[in-house]
Structure formats: structure tokens, C-alpha cells
Amino acid sequence: MKEKLVLVGNGMAGVRTLEELLKIRSDSYEISVFGAEPYGNYNRILLSPVLAGDKTIDEIMLNDEQWYRDNEINLYKGRRVVEIDRAHRKVIAEDGTSVGYDRLVIATGSNPFIIPVPGSELPGVIAFRDIRDVDLMLDASRHHKKAVVIGGGLLGLEAANGLMKRGMEVTVVHLLDTLMERQLDKPAADLLKASLQERGLNLLMERQTESILGNDRVSAVRFSDGSEIEADIVVMGVGIKPNVDLARSAGLYCDRGIIVNDTLQTFDPRIYAVGECAQHRGTTYGLVAPLFDQARVCANHLAQLGYARYEGSVTSTKLKVTGIDLFSAGEFNEAEGDEAMVLQDPAAGTYKKLVIRDNRVKGAVLYGDTIDGSWYFQLMREGTAIADIRRTILFGQHDLGDAGHGDETRVNALSNDSEICGCNGICKGEIVQAITSKGLFTLEEVRAHTKASSSCGSCTGLVEALLSSTVGEGYDATPSKKPICACTEYSHDDVIAAIKTNRLKSMEVVREFLEWKSPDGCHVCRPALNYYLLAYWPGEYQDDAQSRFINERAHGNIQKDGSYSVVPRMFGGLCTPDELRAIADVADKYSVPEMKVTGGQRIDLFGVNKEDLPGVWKDLSKAGFISGHAYGKALRTVKTCAGKTWCRFGTQNSTGLGVQLEKLTWGSWMPHKFKLAVSGCPRNCAEATIKDFGVVCVDSGYELHIGGNGGIKVRVTDLLTRVETEEEVLEYCGAFIQLYREEAHYLERTAPWVERVSLSYIKGRILDDVEGRKALYSRFRYSQQFAQVDPWKERAEGGERNEFTPLRFAG
């Protein structure tokens, strides 16, 4: 017989826990759900847009009743649970309904905090918590004129904005002199205040409510200074407090919330608590992202896995008031010894402040321009050292290189038909529509449903901004420790460390050791594992062709019609008449429909049938060509300029050095593609300063540049150092490549990698640690012994024949 799981509380945290559980194991429990409200599960954080008339109740439903039926869940809606009988393991509802449990999840959320002043019981005093409250406010807005909202925090301001948009005359009363003091510093709060006043909101600051006046319903509010203000309704928006009554009466240990451990279990291990009612390591949460983190961990434990741990959440906040862009995260008021970096443009109405401690972002407040909120939040959660980007950090991520979106940083101001994702042609309206109609919360979900940001990724910041402005603080920011894929909980760094320290040498062993959820992985993790094993155990690990993307399996670039392109290697871009003739002969022989000179100074033959590839390679091989690896996460090309042999400005032999570099590095597999260039003088005709590793020759020697990129997001290299000899260039280049090969995440180009680990770190490893550099170089040379085997020649001689030969149907 199946075990019984009961959920008390039919809200976002509880139901998300069930969804996560069903994703892992759909048949483990007979599930019952009790909810005090007479609805399915709805998106509580979107109540403010409903109040403001921007959305309807139907639009914010997350799980309708059909969902419960489809998943064979017994839904007891509109029934409040009043008792947990732990001795007999059952819950009892108000109406006497009683259901037994083997495991129980308490997700009773929180209650609005009603300040205990005389008159707070009067009709017309409304909280802001559920659909019923919204209905009451909407009703009041139709019959009354004057609304007073007590509380100038997130909740109160959203309520005030909604009532104002419904045509009421609204006054917000706040105890302090700073609006949203838990999220904003004084300057940002003042900007917000001015903007709200401009919209017609009355603000009474530093007023303490003494009593609410009225006979049969509210008529006015009186403050401690004796002043009064007329009111037809009073909305309590001062905050929430965890609803722990049920748990406490059952003898579960509670403080402000129900105390839970890192697997979300209460004192009674059969009973879990998630969401706003739970208190974890001294903290209770009122935002949605942490609740979802908790739901994942709780579901993992309920599914009898138990390896996930909840370690607390770092949160960020957005205000859902149409037209106001505001973002806040972490510690936004600097403590002693902290630095504050501020960028203020009063005319443009923008304000940005970062609090820095020990070279790391500790908090951020953004007003008016919030596009970089998710970036600052990421820097903060990952504890990234910012010394190298200090000079420009306030200007935002796109200042690190132009992401191609120019000034389109205010997503709220964009029209619905503005294109957000240029790769897939997805507009703002489509994304917002998918987020609201399908109840999406994460970047991954938006990518899956709309394809926006799923190709080149350059619009990720915009999509994240849309997500957060659409769902407000419910936006589930990409976790700082991001799993490689859905097959595992472990991140790239975890897997790299496990492979290294536990000497794991095959994919099966890695998946077993790290408890992979799927026996043979997926198209995301298999190529990553294959790469890591190849990089760590050169000569020992046997490359797995079926774990490579088709381009690396077929040694050509697949084109949209299923044909392949062929790029022979021309070291340093040099070639002879005989070589050119040989390429032309091949093109004739196999009727190559199109040829092109590539950006990396090579010749590309397009439209070759897969069956013909070995023949093409055989002819090229005879003429002395090897694979150009133009298809691989590998060393691509070394681009060179004419150099001092011919050029009147040349200072060094750039072509000769380019050939040497390419001879050293060809064939090596990398986390992503890797491009080199050598320019013979600072005029830089080979464009070395947008390459992964670029050499600019100067009269006194060679400048070495790293981490450039001319692709999606143009990034100019950082200067690593200057050296005097060609031998040094080769050594530094090999060492840098090896460091990248050993430490970057699979599919991470050098540009984001350098930004992630910081230039100082790389300088430390390559420049300061001389022995370390020599060791890296020697490991690179060692692994090249196994990598420098021409895959084309092997296949031209009959290797992997099945890959290129189709079966024929003889029937």
C-alpha cells in the first residue's frame, strides 16, 4: 500500500513541493491537500496586478482543479485544518474531516499583521493577503472614495498603487521617514517618494497610528500627534507574520516560525514545514524564490533521496508598480569599513548604489535602471572578486563589452512588439504572455517555452529583467550553484573536483559516484563529462564518440540541410599554389556548391554530403592537409598579419610565430572554441585583441593578451604581460590554454571565464607562480601527444566507417 502524504496549506510553497516531488517520483504517495481558501493554487504575488486591474484572477491561477484530478490528488478546498493528532498521525479539519498521514507537510503561510489599535476590528479595515481581501478592496473602490493604507513597505505601496488605479484617493501612512526601508536607502527612497507623489499618491511620513475611528464602519484614522485623516477604508499593509498556530498547538517547536532543519523537517521528523511559516537557521522568508528553494529540498527528502540540503537563501526584491523600475538586494546600507559606490543621474531619474566589502558586492539598490540587477545579484551570490571591474562596474555588465542592445535597458518602457531575442525572433509581448499564462518562474522555463535566450544567450539579461518585472519578487533567480543539467544536482565545479580528487576515469563511474538521476545522462551532460575526462586523463580516458555533438563526431560542421562543411588547416593562414590547386581539385571532384574564405583566414568548402567526407579528406590528406577543427570545441585557427618579412611596419616575424603557435596547439580539445592571432605591430591587423589568446608584436618583444571575443558579445582582451622571446610566447600560451582547459566550465569561452575567475587570479597562476606555469605548460605538452592525431586521416583510411556509410534498404 502506498504511504500517505498530507499537505496542509494549498499555497505556492506547498503545491510547489508537490510538483517537485511528482517530477522526481510520481507514484510514491497517496496525496491529500487541505486549503482554507475555496480555490486551487494561485500566484499570490500577482495579487497586486489583479488589484490594479492589470490582470484577472484567472490569469494568476497556477494549478486549477483539473491539475489535482490529473495527478490523483485529493483536494479538500475551503476546509481549514484545526488539529494535528500526532499520536494517531492524522489531521482534522473544521468540519470534522479527518485524514491519516505517514508524512505531513505544513505550508500554512502567514497572516497579515493587523496593528492592535482601537478600531482595528471595524468593518472597512482590510488586510492584503488573499483573493478575498482583493475582492473587498475592489468592492470598496466602487462605493467609496478615500483610502488610507497603513505601511509604506512593499505590501502597502503595491496595495496603494492598485487602489489608486481603481480611482480612489489614496494616502499612505508610514511610521518612518524612508519608504521601503527594508529594501531601500534614503536617496532611492526619496526618488521613489517623488515618483509616487507625481502619480498622485499622498504620503504621510513619520506618523504613528493611534486609533481607527468610526461607529459602524471606519471613518477616520487618528495619529499619535493628534492629527486625523478621513478614511472610507483602511488597508493594513504593515507586514505579515508566520502562521504557526496549528503547528504550535500540535506541540511542534516554534519560535517566530516553525523551526526546521536543513531538510525542512520539524521536531517531529514525519512532519515538514515549508514556505513563509517555516523558520530556518533563524530566518523566516516572505518572498517566493526562497520558498521554491525549500520546496525542491523538501521534495527531494520526501522522494526518499535526502541528499539535497537547504542552506538558506539570498533574496532580492522588485516593486511591482507599473512604470517604476526598482531593484534591491542584500545589505544596501554600508556598515563601518564598507565602501559605497554611487551613480546618480537626477535628470534621467536613475540611481545606482553598490555596497562593497572586502572586494565583493554585498548589496545593491537600483532605481530607474534595473537591467543590471540580476548581474549584481549574481556577483553578490557568487562572491566574485570585483577589483578588475571596479572602474566600470556601475555602468553595468554591458559596459564590459557591447551586448548589442544599446540603450534598451528599461524593459518596462519597451513596447510589446520590441524584439528581445534576435536569434529566435521573440518579442517582449510573447515572453510576458508565456510567463503569465503558463506560470513560469525561472529563466530555464522561459527558454523552454519561448526559446528566447536559448540560442546565443546575449539577451539573457533582458529576459531575466522581463521575468522579474512580470512576476515581481517571485522571480526564481538562477541559483548560484547551478547544476550541469537536470540529470544531477552538482555543478560543473563539483564535477571537476570529483573527477580530480577521486580519480574518476570513466563516465559510468562519474555518474555512479555523483548519483546521476538518469543512467546514460543527456545531450547536455554527456559532452561535458566526456570533455572533463579527456582533459584530466590524457592517454588514459577513451574518448566516447556518442557523447560528442555531431560536428565533433563527423569532424565537419553540420549545416541546416544536413550537409557538412570542410575546412582544411592552413598553419598561420599560409598556403602554397599546390595546396590551393589541391583544394580546387577536391571542390571540382565532389561538386562542392560553395567556397568561402573564413574569418579565421581559412578556406571553407560548403555542402559536402556526409558519405563523401572520407573521400574528400583522403584527397586533402594526400596534398598534406590535416583537419582544421573548424567544427570543434577545440583550437580553431591562428590568424596572422604579413609581418616583418614583407610589411614595412612589421616589428617581428608574426607569420612564423603564428605557424609555431598553431603547430604547438592544434588538435587540443577545449571547453569551448579557442582562437589565436599574432599581429606584427600595434596596428594589429590580425585583430589579436579580440581573440582568446592574442599576440601583438612590438619592437622590444611581444605583448600577450587574453580573454577577447569577437562573437556574441564583443570583448577586448586584457593584457596579461609582455615577454621578450618566441619561446616565452609559446610557454605562456600553452600554460594559459592548459589553465583554461583544466578549470573553465564546459562551453564557457575564455571571455566569461576570465571575468568569472578574475584577471588577477590568472596573473597569479601564469606570471607570479613560475613553477606552476612551467608545470601547466608541461601538462599541456603531455596531453598534446595524444591529441595531435589527425582525425581526417584516420577516417580517410577507413576508421569509424559506419559513421559515414548509410544502410541500404534491399527489401
Added chain:
Amino acid sequence: MTEWTEITKLDQIPRLGSRVLKAGGVDIAIFRTAKDTVFALKDQCPHKQGPLSQGIVHGTSVTCPLHNWKIDLASGEAQGPDKGCTNVYPVKVEGDSVYLALSADEVAA
């Protein structure tokens, strides 16, 4: 008339890989999973006609090499939020041989 025809030996298809079968005007992708189950699909992704045979096989799915649509090998249907379906052909393994059932008009098609 549909009848079973031997198309290849099992060991001629790589595990977690595939072979392309040229049958008249149709390309059919023959897949082999880690557990040696064999599936046959029209070699055309419902999205933009990418050659599914060139994708990465995992579990009982293949991921299209062009835009990462995930197609179920048994049903030919796209998984996740993507919608679409490609033809499935009956295929079986007996001993070390792989057989496909294909009607004459399908071959001619």
C-alpha cells in the same frame, strides 16, 4: 504489403548511436539505446527537418542536432513544451539481426 526485412546486424549500430537507412526516397534513422533496444524514426525533426540520426541518444530520446528539440524514440513525439511528431516505423531485433517493416509505397515515397 508489409513484411519484415533484415536491414543490418545489431553490432553495426553504435550503442547510444544510430545509422541512417536509405529506403527509396526516405531516410530512416535506426537508433540503438544503452540497453540495446532499437527504434526507427523518419530522419527528420518535426521542427526544422534536422537529421535526427545525427543527434545525441540518451535514455529513449534523441536530441536534434540543429536546435536541441528532444524527440521520444518510441512515439516520435517532441518532448517538453515543444509540439510536433515524426513518423515511427516498426522495427525488431531477433538474434543479432535488426528487422524493419516497411510497405512498398513507403519505399517508393
